[in-house]
Amino acid sequence: MGPPPHIHGRGLRGLAVATTAVVAAALALVFFYAPLDSDQGFVQKIFYIHVPLAITALCGFVLGGLLAIAHLRGGHSRWDLRSYVAIHMSLIFAVGALITGSIWAKASWGHWWVWSDPTLTSFLIVVLLYATYQPLRFSIEDPERQARYASVFAVVAGAFVPMNFIVVRLAQGVVHPRVLTLTGGHLPGSMRLTFTVSLIGIALLYATLCKLELSAKRSRIQLRRLRRQLLGEDAVGYARRSAAPS
Amino acid sequence: MSLLLAAAPALPLHKAGPYVAAAYIVFVVLLLVYLAIMGLRTSRTERQLAELRRQVAEREAGAEGQPREEVAA
């Protein structure tokens, strides 16, 4: 028998170290370097966590759609697994973005929720849509069909994300704190630097967690396969129904 | 510092502090909960792997003594 297989995939350690370093640097910049915003004061510090979370989540959703295209074209289940992990992780990040956004709204406008902010509103719509991804998967028993239908969903929803933002923005006046104009045109250089480092930190975190989740899922799939090979079909028992790819 | 604060018409620091803290705590708690769940799942996978290794070793030990039995279909 060979050495015990590594649960964690290659490169995960390095990625985790880099993530920790950048996130720590970002936190230091946020609290000790970036100046206080002239309009919002200290509350604006939420910006450095909320916006990167939201941007990463949205990019992750679109990434899930692109990976799903690869799955539909090639038909190999490993792309479905990647698409699943990307969307799964994005959903967690999106929930974080919604909660931090809500806290920010309460702090700066006095309400936990503001409909007048198109970015927040469209973000909620996107989260509501992606919240159906897991129930959809869970509701289809045949794993191959589950993977294919989930990919169709991921492609459609991925294309829906930008369109939804455009429509909601058109429907409402832009009443957003001006720090949020992501072109960065209004941000002083020090703020922009802090924001950029935060964004990189959160994106790295997303990549690390995706990799972690991916390798954990792969180990479990391998484990099942090994048990079936070594001990026969009966030893594994009936597969528990699952929303995750197998 | 005090000049900057004075220029800010928004919440003063002592009121804004809890909100900012809450936002960052939400982030950390989400992360920790996720990592805890992953840790549990990984340890379960490792336990199953150890179990599998034990079963395989047992089978190999048993197979050495007598001819292999076919599992009844």
Next chain:
Amino acid sequence: MRTVAAILRKDLVLELRTLETVPAMVLFSLTTFVIFHFALNRATVAGQLAAGILTGTLLFAAMLAVNRLFVAEREQGGFDAFLLAPVDRSALLVAKALALFVFLAVLEVIALPAFALLLLGPSLGRPLGGLVILLALADVALAVVGTLVSAIAVHTRARDLIGPIIALPLLIPALIATARGAGPLLAAHGATLPAGRWLLILALYDLVFALLAYAVFDFLLED
């Protein structure tokens, strides 16, 4: 095209014979108008409120049809029968979307006058032309997205639940455009035509989803 016509014809004959979908949608809409009357405690509504009630009701009524659209195919072997024929698979998407569009149009022919009669304060006569254009574009959105989601949901165990929970968020942009476009039309002394940008948004939405549905539909039929 002949395949599309054959499927559409079969679907319309089936609907005429069983009267399963459209009457249910009509009854649902009428009941919802009555519910709004009591829930809002208003004899008449106008403007954005009226537009919201109308589009919301039509959207939910459409979900009834979305749930039914592929049930006969699934339960009576229609999918297999279609897949056994040497025809382009997109024909099924086009035919089903057309069938759904027809169902929605019939629903609106009945529900719109009923809405005017039961709830709407201002006269419907003047903005009718603009409303018809707006609703036609909205119906295309409902038909395309509804068909796509219905084809996904029909193979799930909880199809009656999965269909609406996926379709509704996807349709929110279309709902925004329809409701905001219809608002000024239904106001007292309101506009006669909806603002161009809402029509443009709806047309763009229709186009994007039509292309998307066309691109992914085949994957929903394969086995």
Next chain:
Amino acid sequence: MDPRPAIDLRGLTRRFGERTALADVTVSLPEGATLAVLGRNGAGKSTLLRILATLLRPHGGEAVVLDEPLPRRAWALRARIGYLGHEPLLYRDLTGRENLEYHARLHRVPAARIDQLLDAVRMGARAEDPVRALSRGMAQRLAVCRAVLHEPRLLLLDEPLANLDPGAAALVEPLIGRASGLTRVLTSHDPHAALREADLVLGLQGGRPAFTAEPARLDPARVEELYR
């Protein structure tokens, strides 16, 4: 011309998730011959027929049917196969004639063929009744019409006589029986009836081929073994 087999399967495999429904099926059937597929419920008979009908794609191995490799050329094959499965594939709320007209349009077949077939299975008088009002046997007769509507060269018959009494079975015999002269793959709940019809027998056990043999050379004990 080189007589290529009508059906040529090599190592055909199909899985459903983690379960293997069909493994390593290799069989070759000449044009005009009949293959009987035997096995218990769940042995993979229907899966094999559905793959041949292009309704399922194979996961491994090669399948060439009527010179068309599957699944790549499935589209070209469809016009030449007639499939009769467990379900009649008829809409219950349409009449028999409407159902056949729908299929005739999908397959681009002239409507005159419908009357001809309805007469052949003696369903002309009940053709205007909705399928839901018909007995299983009558629906099965309509399903036979549906399967041969477009004059296929290859028939895939999954228990074709299951709901038919002997009289009705005799009616459909010229369409789907040996007398049709078509290449056929059939399964049957009655192995002895299937053996009488077949030129080649494929026994399936748990998705794997147990034997492939001509009926005359087949030891009856091996057939019995399949169902034990």
